[in-house]
Amino acid sequence: MDNPTALKLFLDEVGDISRFAGKFLTQWFKPRYEIAEFVRQCFVIGYQSLPLVGLTGFIMGLVLTLQLRPSMVDYGVESQLPAIVGIAIVREIGPVITALIFAGKIGSSIGAELGSMKVTEQIDAMEVSGTNPFKYLVVSRVMAAICMLPILAVLSDAISLYGAYLGVNIKGATSFRLFWMLVIDNLAFNDVLPAFIKTFFFGFAVGIIGCYKGYNSKKGTEGVGHSANSAVVISSVVIFIIDLLAVQITDFLGFN
Amino acid sequence: MSQEMVLNISHLYKSFGNNHVLTDFNLSVYKGENVVVLGKSGSGKSVLIKCIIGLLKPDEGTIKVFDELIGDIDDVALDRVRARVGFLFQSNALYDSMTVRENLEFPLRRHWIAVTQEEVNTMVMEALEDVGLVHTVDMMPVELSGGMRKRIALARTLILKPEIILYDEPTTGLDSITGSEIIHLMIDINKKYNTSSLIISHDMNCVRRASDRVVVLYNGICYASGTYSELIHHQDPNVKQFFEQDYK
Amino acid sequence: MIKQPFNNIKLGAFVLSGLVFIILLLYLIGKNQHLFGTSFHLKVRVDNVQGLKPGNNVRFAGIDVGTVKKINIINDSVIEIDMVIEEEVQSVIRKNAMVSIKTDGLVGNKVIEITSAKLSAPTVENGDMLTPKKLIDTDEMLRTLNKTNNDLAIITENLKITVTRINNSKAVWNLLNDESIPKNLNQSLANIRKVTQTAGFMANDLQLMVSGVKSGKGTLGKIITDTVIAANINETILSIQAISKHADTLVKQLNATVADVQNNLNNGPGTVNALLKDSSLTNKLQLSLLNIQKGTDGFNQNMEALKHNFFFRGYFKRLEKEKIKANGKTQTN
DSSP: OOSOOHHHHHHHHHHHHHHHHHHHHHHTTSSOOOHHHHHHHHHHHTGGGHHHHHHHHHHHHHHHHHHHHHHHHHTTOGGGHHHHHHHHIIIIIHHHHHHHHHIIIIIHHHHHHHHHHHHTTHHHHHHHTTOOHIIIIIIHHHHHHHHHHHHHHHHHHHHHHHHHHHHHHHSSOOOHHHHHHHHHHTOOHHHHHHHHHHHHHHHHHHHHHHHHHHHTOOSHHHHHHHHHHHHHHHHHHHHHHHHHHHHHHHHHTTOO | OOOOEEEEEEEEEEEETTEEEEEEEEEEEETTOEEEEEOOTTSSHHHHHHHHTTSSOOSEEEEEETTEEETTSOHHHHHHHHHHEEEEOTTOOOOTTSOHHHHHHHHHHHTTOOOSHHHHHHHHHHHHHHHTOGGGTTSOGGGSOHHHHHHHHHHHHHTTOOSEEEEESTTTTSOHHHHHHHHHHHHHHHHHHTOEEEEEEOOHHHHHHHOSEEEEEETTEEEEEEOHHHHTTOOOHHHHHHHHHHHO | OOSSTTHHHHHHHHHHHHHHHHHHHHHHHHHHTTOSSOEEEEEEEESOOTTOOTTOEEEETTEEEEEEEEEEEEETTEEEEEEEEEGGGGGTOBTTOEEEEEESTTTSOEEEEEEOOSSOOOBOOTTEEEEEOOOOOHHHHHHHHHHHHHHHHHHHHHHHHHHHHHHHOHHHHHHHHOTHHHHHHHHHHHHHHHHHHHHHHHHHHHHHHHHHHHHTOSTHHHHHHOHHHHHHHHHHHHHHHHHHHHHHHHHHHHHHHHHHHHHHHSSOOSHHHHHHTOHHHHHHHHHHHHHHHHHHHHHHHHHHHHHHSHHHHHHHHHHHHHHHHHHHHHHHO
16 A cells, blocks of 8 residues: 555545444344353443443433523423423434443443454454354444443433433422423424434444454554544444434434 | 374465465474474464464465365364364463353353263363363453463363364463473373374474474475474574574 | 343343333323324314424314324315324214314414314214314414504594594584574474364365265255266365375374484484473474374274265275275286
8 A cells, every 4th residue: 555645544444344344234143143142242231331321311311401491481481391301302312422422331342352352362262262253242242232222322311301300390390290291292203213213323333333443453452442442433423423314314204 | 103194284375465474385294293383473473373273364275184175164164173173372362251161161162062061060170170270260361370371271272172282382471480381281281182283482492392393484484394303403594593592 | 141140130121121111102102192092083174284294283172182193185275184083082072063273372383173163963973074163373363463453543543533523623513503403393393283284174174074965955966966076076085085195104204204313313412402302392293193193083984984874885885896806906916
């Protein structure tokens, strides 16, 4: 390669990631299925991320409510605060904040774990031990990320809404029942389903980029650190790109 | 020593870009024989050993392990071959997230060898006994010293009762005493299970003690071949440089 | 595995709680949109849906009872709205209920409002077509209100000008204060009285004449034999009849005039009213009418007597026959 420009390197990387993702897509449904490892990764990726995701979700719900209240009061629609917060949380805040936190926690840990496994030849050792490391490591993790992020996002929505409920009640009195009715009344399938579906893609992006970065880690501890770091950066950017695409697609399909 | 050939490499070529690592490399290993491949860092020793196990694909040439042509066979057959070939990695490659027991169980379960938990336990304990580390069975790899880790890695390689063991620089990164212990263990095991071994090393202590035959890998070819005592008096400077180092 | 005991239980709880929440959320939204449970359809055709969308609420008496399912364009001026309504309220919505599209609050979503009509009717059935009310949207309402306001402003302005003019106009006030009008009126009434008096005298004369005939004095023979005299009598009677007819219409006209005067000026200010309420005038008027009545009564009696007199019986019978004939003719015609 003679004098590779930044653009060339970028395109090279995108091509590599695409090929890696393509390999995932052709491999994940073929036996052998690494069910035990998948379940273990679900536990690590999903369950163990819940406290962090829940905390950020709760704070986002609370803060969003408190931030929106003055404007709502100005327009005289304070009673619609639960409705607007509910829509904001379910449509955008819940999925995206959860995905970003998820990228920070899981993307980096996958990148670092697979990176160090690569560097210390554990991936080779697995291959020698009659295991397809791509299936054992990559497919299980990416599938776990795809399955767990939607659940995390949904739970984060629930916790966020509870935070919003507390936020509404800091400067006013609304029963939980009324709050909940206002939220539900103003939600439609169009709000919930596209938001839910896009979290699967967020999970896929975080998982596949983390694995790609780890799987192609350079030798040495610096390489592992770089893998973890770039996994977070790239997957965060990709989350926003997917979000942008998702809103265009749902708009195009008339779901907005 | 029987004349049954377990490993045959002929006309092997492998290059990374413009870096031609192996050019027309030939080597045969017979049953029960311990062959040491001697070479400088970056001379392609690790590449050679990874080609044998199928981790890397050679550009040209054939590798024959137990009459199976690596590269021509499918994944299932390759796994069957791999179950009969042990590989001791330079960096041990112990799975950090698993205990010693799980590390040892891993290849057993993955190759569908042992079925019942009882059999698995027996084999794990037997392998740990061979390396003298039974008490570490429920420890994590990070809790172990470098020498212990190497021994656990060896135990993991042994557990499948391989017919060939490929050692990738077994003494690198260890102090000389621990290295000696490892070499001693290797020799014991080879005798006990009558395995052939291909040892990649530039540690002359290891070469002297473990080798039945030494192959010098230089410029991508099998530069010289012979027993330790034959090669030590070799006049070629490219061979001599390894042995001179041994005298210091 | 060994490091994390019960992790499967925790993982299971985690996954289940997530699934339960999303399913609950979807179920509640679906329930809100009346996708579950028994429901029925109602339709309405309007010319403009004013931005109504599928999913908007349908209200009956202010209660959410359903949602808009579909909006179909039938042709350029007819749009059919298909509504899904909870089955529970089927028994209270009647076939003559009215449907209108309204806005939930000033800036809110569109809603369909079903309003009961006053009259009772059978309850609706699945697929019934309801009648739309005149659809009022806020915009149109505000526009109309604006126009009304403008009109009102113009009217008020005109009214103000008129009142000012009346106030400033001496002619009007002069007219209202003119005392010659009641005088003239008085004069007119006096004339009427004169006419009726004349009629009274005439009747008296006739009476005298007839009594002469009764008593058979003087010219009786002549009367019986002389057809010329009979013809004269005939003529006289016809004249009397004409006069009495005139008197009748006169009285009617008088009545109307009096009623008009009363209506127009009963509550009016000034001397006009006072004059009319003058009881003496009324008394005079009444007297006049009484006289007329007396006159005509007397005349009637005389005529009745004439009818029964054998001299004239034949004549009257003939008259009656002709009358019946004429009536029959007009009826057949």
